[in-house]
Amino acid sequence: MTNDGGGAELIPGLGEIPRVPAGRGARTGRSLPPGGSAAGAKKKGAKRPAGELPVARVAVDIPLPHLDRPFDYLVPDTLDASAVPGCRVRVRFAGQLVDGFLLERAAESAHTGRLAYLERVTSPEPVLAPEIAALVREVADRYAGTFADVVRLAVPPRHARVEAEEPPAPPQGPLAPGGPGPWADYPAGPSFLAALGAGRAPRAVWTALPGMEDRTAAVARAVAVALAAGRGALVVVADGRDVARLDAALAAELGPGRHVALTAEAGPSERYRSWLAVRRGTVRAAVGTRAAMFAPVAGLGLVVLWDDGDDVHAEPHAPYPHPREVLALRAHRTGAAALFGGFTRTTDATQLVETGWAHALAAGRLTVRDRMPRVRPTGDDAQLARDAAAQAARLPGLAFETARRALAEGPVLVQVPRRGYLPGLACGRCRTPARCGACQGPLALRSAHAAPYCRWCGRIAGDWHCPECGHFHLRAVVVGARRTAEELGRAFPGVAVRTSGRDGVLDRIAAGRALVVSTPGAEPVADGGYTAALLLDGWVLLGRADLRAGEETLRRWMNAAALVRPGGAVVVGADAALPAVQALVRWDPVTYAERELAERREVGFPPAARMASLTASPAAIRELLEDARLPAGAEVLGPVPVGAPEEARERALVRVPRPAAGDLAQALRAAQGVRSARKAAEAVRVQIDPLELI
Structure with a gap:
């Protein structure tokens, strides 16, 4: 040119x-x-x-x-x-x-x-298949981004040595999957497999029964049915541990050489080798984390997404596409079947069911009752009558007795919302939050013998005193996982206490007498299942300033409770009258999600409406909004300050009805192009349907 x-x-x-x-x-x-x-x-x-x-x-x-x-x-x-x-x-x-x-x-x-x-x-x-190139263009338009940004997510960096290698021979012999297997527990499960095997495109939102092994076996059986019908399959999960579990389940179901795992943990060259095997058609099934949503599976016949509410699925790079949207686009474009599953259900997935795009796939209530654990909140009336301090205590009598009895039969899981030791401190006399004298950041403790430090700037605050009352003693506001493990070790002498979190995530533990303290999402699987689970500090999760706080809390609780063996005990540290607690007690995430969606529809919040987030300086946001030809009915909310005051950044939200989502993205994309052609000094961060609105 x-x-x-x-x-x-x-x-x-x-x-x-x-x-x-x-x-x-x-x-x-x-x-x-x-x-x-x-x-x-x-x-x-x-x-x-x-x-x-x-x-x-x-x-x-x-x-x-x-x-x-x-x-x-x-x-x-x-x-x-x-x-x-x-x-x-x-x-x-x-x-x-x-x-x-x-x-x-x-x-x-x-x-x-x-x-x-x-x-x-x-x-x-x-490397860029025509179907993927068209998908990249559609995703860029959907999220007000550019082709160049999306194609970087879709095609991994090149490794010349790997490209020069002799490709392995494709697996030989027919694939003959067995009967419905775990899908027999769901009334519509066998018919979903039958439609998939006949080459049709069933779409389902799957509310899975508790049990990690049954979940992975069910996904593997669906993939086997798709491959036996001569079509490809793509499975996207949240993290590497889930990839490893599904990798093992697929190997057992399909045999060797019929699928690949796409994860960053494998290293750049090995991941590119697996990706090339998919692109060249050597294998027609792939499982991976969010980057695998663009995997160029040949003859795609099934897309599977597990736990679409997990925030790990959120892409941190522009234009921030979500696997749920990308896989839905792929299923629509290629005529593939879609299976979006989880132990709970998000409002976004509920929206797909209510619009008729997908059908609900769930077990009957009698089956659910047989498979679910027994859930008890610590703040119900009967418990308060026996233990008046149960509502305020961090480990009330009910939780202590449940753990003591359950430890005689096997491991007990303890879920703690916060990592670290004491991540939140306050004045011991007047309860004023303890802040750093240099940057006003929150103070925390790393251990029982350490001095308080600032979580923002890292300064040691050994001479801290309260600016309100002058007191110099501190008290814990929030207790982290390591402090919880320390307290449980003293409460249950002779019992092994293991932790799983950011510093070290356990994948699996053996059956036996043990306490496992974990942050949400890092819970290891126990051989034979946990005998009980204690879900502590529910107020920390439910009290977050987030539109999805209740939905996300229920998801984290149910993911942990699903690891408990059928009939085991689950104690949740929260008020029994709260809707999220009641949904957990009844093991009924569908009703809760439908209620949440109805409430958001009344007030015009996602997913009932579509929103775009604009983050930049006030002048840049104002300039972008002036250039954008927003669709009729668009509402601009804000802008309001975000981040530290010295950054001088603001965020505005643009809300439109769902039918106008495409017009909103096109308007913002065009306005970004105008500012780019003008060589604007500052870029505006545009996010369509951001996870965090508050």
């Missing part, structure tokens, strides 16, 4: 580029004569375009919003064989060599000026 003498724009760090849009097909363009160049040059050694389909449409790796379109280049005859759609290329863009992906080859271009040649083909491997 070269400048044809028309208007040009200067991009900082890139130089001049023409203002001519890229061609998107043979509309008004001119054909190139065979063997002739764009400039008609016939000098010795001059490049000549390929004889057939000489125009290459390239997605250049430039994330500027106003350049978010393909650009046309000429394919020299020397690169004709290697310049295949989907390969990586290097092109000259505004005087610099940049990377890109060759999207397609065409006979002519709509660009009327001179076209530059491809500089080289980085690799002839067609």
